[in-house]
Amino acid sequence: MARHWSELVPWIWTPNWDDMKNVAGIVQFRKTFDLSSIPSECIIHISADTRYRLYVNGQSVCFGPAKSHLGEWNYETIDIAPFCLPGKNVIAARVLRYSPRHSGNMSFIRGIIPGLILHSDNLEISTNETWLSKVDDAVKILAPQKWDPTLGPSLLVVNEEVDGTKETKHWLDVDFDESQWTPAVKSSMKVPMVPILEPRRLVERSIPLLPEIPGRFSQTLARTSLDSDTAERWDLLIRKDYPLQIDANSQVTVVLDTSFLLTAFLNFSLQGGAASKLRIRCAECFEEAPDPEASNPFARKKGDRTDSSGVLIGHDDFYTVDENLGANEGACYEPFWFRTFRYVELQIQTAEMPLQLRGVKFRTTNYPLEIKTQLGNFPSTEMAKQWDISLHTLKNCMHETYEDCPYYEQNQFAMDGRLQILFTYNLSSDDRLARKCMQEFYASRRPDGLIETHFPAPFPVVNIPYFSLYWILMIHDHMMYFGDQKLVRRYLGTIDGILDHFDRRVGENDLVGRLEWDVWPFVDWTPEWSASSGGDFRNMATPPAYHRTGVITYSSLIYAYALQKAADICEYSGRHDTAKEYRQRAECLNHAAMTHCFRTDFLVDGPDSPLEERSQHSQVFAILSGALTGKLAREVLLRALTDPSFVRCSYAMSFYIFEATRITGLYDQLRSELLKPWSAMIRQNLTTWAESAAMPRSDCHGWSAVPIHDLVANVAGLTPGAPGYSAIRFEPRREYWKNMSGTFAVGSGTVVLAWHPEGPVEFTSSFNCRVELCETDGSTTWHEVIRGKTVTFFIS
Structure with a gap:
């Protein structure tokens, strides 16, 4: 039997590494090799735990591995021949390792031991003890304890504090003096005669490499008094790389503006300025100063995102220039991971030597989605803006996974992902990231039948059971758009397990009852449901009825809706009896919801709810599930969308309102009203759509790109009429x-x-x-x- 390449070469690491010490750290690796001539092709496979950037002869080749999980740990296959030279060469890697014993960065899984692995068939560069290593002591990843609580929970943890004096200069050069470096050691869990596998099972990356596209800031906004000449020189720096000198023993603060929010690798080129200190703050927008007494830990005060009289709240990176750097010597600082920003506040404090800035640039990076949906002759500027902002929002939430938001979390959620994937289908035939998403949630299956709420994740996380139902909708969408029966059948068992989880919670009244004690019964971000009782976020975003009895109308209706979609999937897969069973379950739930929760004119939020506890959510999902039909459905929905006493849906949940208006025939009557939230965001000068009106923490949330689907499915009127768009x-x-x-x-x-x-x-x-x-x-x-x-x- 042929052996996989990963069995032929060892994982390596630096000796005497302590995973307990810090939340994360960086290790540098290098190996020199000689070539009599450049080969026509030199294919390598490479991976690392947790992240790497690969260099050949000082040139960046790629970064990875693509995020996934231990059972499907990705590796990249790269041809490095274009980077090779005749004679002596050097291949190097910079590896960021997150500790499995610290909570930093909830979107990166890591194994129990660190490692770097590289294999080549035709060059003697595969990882082994001939590789040299060195811990990068210059870089400290800031621990969660140093996180600004104004930003909410510390979920990302990528910011750095860098001491330039400790940096290893020129370590990527071929002729670097590596005599002080340490030979790498094997990093393995394997034991002779014991059937232990490595903690990561390697699979080839299923998505394309993310591009890095050079970009420039558009302008600077003075935050201290700059004369017009100095302001002009800042503009020449960011636009044309004209060097700019900052005098010794001085401080300057400027804000660099990109004109729109983006995700990019930042790069700062410097000369001189020994011991100067840089504080780099990336921010999404200007906003009002936060209220320290706010009961909601996510609350922010945001209006016009370009109002520079406000404050910039954001993550900070810190860089101190080498205290021994000569006046004519250069230095460069680039944070390891990409940053999300519209504005970058740069605060510089020089010491005894002037500092010269020679370049402040960035390279944008996103999933390279090939957009086939191309539109012209927009009927209004407003519609054109809605389309462009939606595309920009979705793009910024697509990297190696779908992301809820690129700034705060970079987590892949099942509910968010369902909408983001559907919007992707409206734009492109590329379903590779969607397939990866579906497979990763499938791999996250839990003993209780549910999938994880967000995944990949390095630790067990609080589960939102309803999100598992949205994963079923995600599978149904792929069936309708692409008709891959093998893919659908692979996930049938998991669909059954999710539905069984909810079926076991149906009570004597035929409604879904209280969920498990340790979950979050999240429904939606609304002002009325956003107060946190007792400081526990699991009390937020849930109708009050749940806190009293554990029974809310939404639980049964979203379950019934998912049952019907699962029935379609079963029919397509030839499981006709199961499809019949699921439709019968849905019918029973719908009947129970109408019996116990309908009060003459509308559904209340729970069977014990007073008339004041009413939401658009209960009406919308009653229509989607078929509990409300015909004239009654139309009347109830019209009231829910025009009566301000109903708790309103967020931007993301508004997608389901659009669906309900289409079903009831109210779309034409209500379209302009439904799009008002997006028009309001345009007036606030957002360049991406915010998380929600009630929760404006994030200015870029992929689930809010609803206008994409509205324009394609409702205005152009194109939707699948049968699986696979047959x-x-x-x-x-x-x-x-x-x-x-x-x-x-x-x-x-x-x-x-x-x-x-x-x-x-x-x-x-x-x-x-x-x-x-x-x-x-x-x-x-x-x-x-x-x-x-x-x-x-x-x-x-």
């Missing part, structure tokens, strides 16, 4: 886009649409399909569409 449901709303000309991603193919006022609709598909055309009067007709042939639809 049929297309086409219900265009031409009144919102008078002159349409666009290409749309539909599963693995595309559809080109064109129409003008009073004229027909031109419809061209890149694949053979059946189209269900929905007329404005509610009637439908079916049409066979041939690949590449334009069909003309005359819509009344």
